Amino acid sequence: xKKTLAVAFTTLLATVMTATPAQAAPADPVxxxxxxxxxxxxxxxxxxxxxxxxxxxxFERKGLLQYGKGGIVASDITARLNVEDExxxxxxxxxxxxxxxxxxxxxxxxxxxxxxxxxxFIVETLMPKGKxxxxxxxxxxxxxxxxxxxxxxxxxxxxxxxxxxxxxxxxNTYAGEITLKELIKLSPWARTTIWWGVNDKAVVRWKLVVSxxxxxxxxxxxxxxxxxxxxxxxxTGWGRDVSIKAPAAATVTTKLKGADGPFLPKAPNR
Numbered sequence: 001x002k003k004t005l006a007v008a009f010t011t012l013l014a015t016v017m018t019a020t021p022a023q024a025a026p027a028d029p030v031x032x033x034x035x036x037x038x039x040x041x042x043x044x045x046x047x048x049x050x051x052x053x054x055x056x057x058x059f060e061r062k063g064l065l066q067y068g069k070g071g072i073v074a075s076d077i078t079a080r081l082n083v084e085d086e087x088x089x090x091x092x093x094x095x096x097x098x099x100x101x102x103x104x105x106x107x108x109x110x111x112x113x114x115x116x117x118x119x120x121f122i123v124e125t126l127m128p129k130g131k132x133x134x135x136x137x138x139x140x141x142x143x144x145x146x147x148x149x150x151x152x153x154x155x156x157x158x159x160x161x162x163x164x165x166x167x168x169x170x171x172n173t174y175a176g177e178i179t180l181k182e183l184i185k186l187s188p189w190a191r192t193t194i195w196w197g198v199n200d201k202a203v204v205r206w207k208l209v210v211s212x213x214x215x216x217x218x219x220x221x222x223x224x225x226x227x228x229x230x231x232x233x234x235x236t237g238w239g240r241d242v243s244i245k246a247p248a249a250a251t252v253t254t255k256l257k258g259a260d261g262p263f264l265p266k267a268p269n270r
Contacts, residue, residue, distance in 0.1 A: 026172045030161050032214030039073075042066040042242030043155050043235055049148075050229040056082040059148045059231075066242040071157045071188070073113065074244035079121070079145035080106040107145040110244060111192075114138040114267070117247050121145055123263055126256035133252045138267040141193045150231050151180070154208050154216035156189040163208060172212070177205040195264050 036043070042065045048057040059081060066074040083104055107121030116139025119127075123134050123143060140146065154160050162183075167176030181200035183190045205222040219233040246252075256263055 025169070026210050026212055027214030029164060029174075029210050029214040029216065030157070032210075033155070033157055033160055033216075036215070036238060037067045037069065037071065037157070039068045040066070040241060040243060041239050042237075043240065044237045045153075045155060045233055045235045047150060047231055047233045049231045053082040058082055059145075061145075061149050064242060064244065065155055066244045072155070074242075075111045075141055076108070076244050077111075077142055078106050078108045079142065079149060081145075081148070107143050109140070109142045110246065111139060111141055112244060112246055115246075116140055116267070117252060118143040118263075119247075123256070126258055126263065128253055128255065128257050131251060131253040133247045134256060134263060135252045135254050136264060136266070140195050140264060140267045141189065143264065146193050147196060150219075150221050150233060151183065151190050151194055152187065152204055152206060152219070152221065153189040153193075154219045154233075155235055156187070159187040159189045160216065162186040163206065167206075167208070172210050174208045174210070175206070176208075177203050179203055192267050195267065 045063050045065070047059075047061040047063075049059040051058040059079070061077060061079040063075060063077040065072050068074075081104070105120045105124055107123070108119050110117045110133075115135065115137040117133040117135050118139075119133045121144060127134070142149065152159060152163070154163060162178070163176060164174060166178050167174035178186075179200060180194075180198045180202045183204055184194060184198075203224040205224065205227065207220045207222075208216060209218040209220075211217045215238050216235045218235075221230045221233075222228065223230050
């Protein structure tokens with residue numbers, strides 16, 4: 001009997017001593033981000049789609065966010081489509097003479113306050129001679145390319161707060177989901193990014209990894225249909241000095257040539 005108890009005690013002790021310690025919870029992400037909201041400070045991010053074009057992501061985006069009182073006060077976002085040198089057979093009608101070279105040009109959107117400046121990509125084909133940027137106020141965080149990118153931004157204070165409410169935490173990872181209808185209602189970033197009509201019932205899914213300090217590090221999104229990976233966003237350079245400026249006035253226009261209507265609808269006035 002004594003021998004049996006001794007063996008049981010030894011086994012239990014070994015189990016306790018070799019067990020993996022529980023991972024400490026990261027700092028509160030909302031509070032961590034709130035500490036970053038100093039005028040002239042910000043963060044960079046890169047986004048890459050899971051869909052490939054040759055050895056590159058089909059859609060890539062890089063952004064610079066500038067903080068101020070209350071949240072993001074300016075942004076500078078450049079999106080690029082990586083088109084394969086030889087499109088798949090039957091992807092285009094060989095008799096079609098349309099010039100699609102604009103698809104290879106990146107689209108850059110600078111937004112300061114509620115005013116946006118867009119250049120490149122589709123808007124480039126509508127630009128009057130001598131002009132480079134199209135100005136819109138109130139404007140959006142991105143131009144037409146926004147339809148190809150992700151709609152959720154963990155570096156936006158209001159959006160991050162919503163994400164945490166909708167997530168379950170495991171270690172330093174927050175996994176959650178939300179319908180597009182709810183996202184537009186609860187996320188300031190989404191409201192000023194989604195300019196087109198969407199399926200309200202479609203679902204946005206994510207896994208957000210934060211650093212030990214609680215700041216967003218890596219955001220992975222997943223398809224609302226088959227739950228496959230859609231894109232990965234990485235945030236770097238927290239607290240860096242950022243000063244986003246408007247383009248030179250001489251290069252800016254509010255009128256586009258040959259446009260049947262507004263290039264983009266007006267953004268929400270907030």
